[in-house]
Amino acid sequence: MALFSRSRRRDALSPEVLTALMRTWLPAMARLQPDERERLVELTDVLVAGLRWEAANGFEVTDDMRVAVSAHAALLVLGFDDGLDSYLSVTSVIIHPSTIEIHGTRSVGGGMLTDTADSVIGEAHHRGPILVSWDAAASQARNPQWGENVLLHEFAHRLDMLDGVSDGTPPLADADQLRAWVGACTPALQRVRDGESTVLRPYAATNPTEFFAVATEVFFTQATRLREHEPALYRVLRDYYRQDPAGR
Ligand SMILES: [Zn+2]
Missing domain, CATH: 1.10.472.150 (Glucose-regulated metallo-peptidase M90, N-terminal domain)
Structure with missing residues (x-):
């Protein structure tokens, strides 16, 4: 600051x-x-x-x-x-x-x-x-x-890049958080790739980087829908961002 x-x-x-x-x-x-x-x-x-x-x-x-x-x-x-x-x-x-x-x-x-x-x-x-x-x-x-927001999307990319790589995983607190992150994001990304996602748009299937940016857009704009359709993904994003937009 x-x-x-x-x-x-x-x-x-x-x-x-x-x-x-x-x-x-x-x-x-x-x-x-x-x-x-x-x-x-x-x-x-x-x-x-x-x-x-x-x-x-x-x-x-x-x-x-x-x-x-x-x-x-x-x-x-x-x-x-x-x-x-x-x-x-x-x-x-x-x-x-x-x-x-x-x-x-x-x-x-x-x-x-x-x-x-x-x-x-x-x-x-x-x-x-x-x-x-x-x-x-x-x-x-x-x-x-x-459920789309280019501003949230681009700044989410910057958070992802904070550890030096743009790979869909921003710096996380510890190994437990990383395990939960991978456990939630991997199947959710696969659902988008299989055309089975009911809440994330197809662009999220591009790669893990875009998946994180698109999931972030939905987390902040359509939080209750995300929590309902992808509860595990919602939880890891809530723990990462330390915010609970669906609870507001
Ligand atoms: Zn992007």
Whole structure:
């Protein structure tokens, strides 16, 4: 948090404006306990002021965008001690108006590389920037019932990368937690691959990394459905995030 607070802007938002924007862009805020809400506002405020914001060519970053992105990033780490440290290696957040064209050579798994253009709504780079498409982020943020949220998705990738590898398993407390994690995630991923999942979208079958990011989206937006359909997965995510959104 120290690094973030050092770069605070002088034109920080007033608490009233910040809270009003958070309520607009994070409907889940209404269900938080007062102490959780207070902490979320605090963390969001630090991220709004401390993250480096950039816009794609010809586009401009607004307070709505800064608050929407920061509030979701803050929600993920609300249960962690010093949670914002998770984001110290985020060099910038780059906001695009719409889908992002990705060019250049990149790995597509299985030792294959591709250099064709691709359209995405978000990307998280290891020790680099996070890219998001504002039209996707905004419509998903306002419609949590869709169970999709590119902001939660990309910041979840950053949590996954904290141990140096992007493999669907973020740093866990101990061997017991890791055992429970693997025991819950492996069969749940297989159910998506078999087309049998009733709550996780098919993109989760891409690989364990995407599985974790997609499961995180559902954990925070459709918590009661996830708890009902994938109780073991819900439990390991609850223990990892140290939050119980279905109980709110
Ligand atoms: Zn992803």
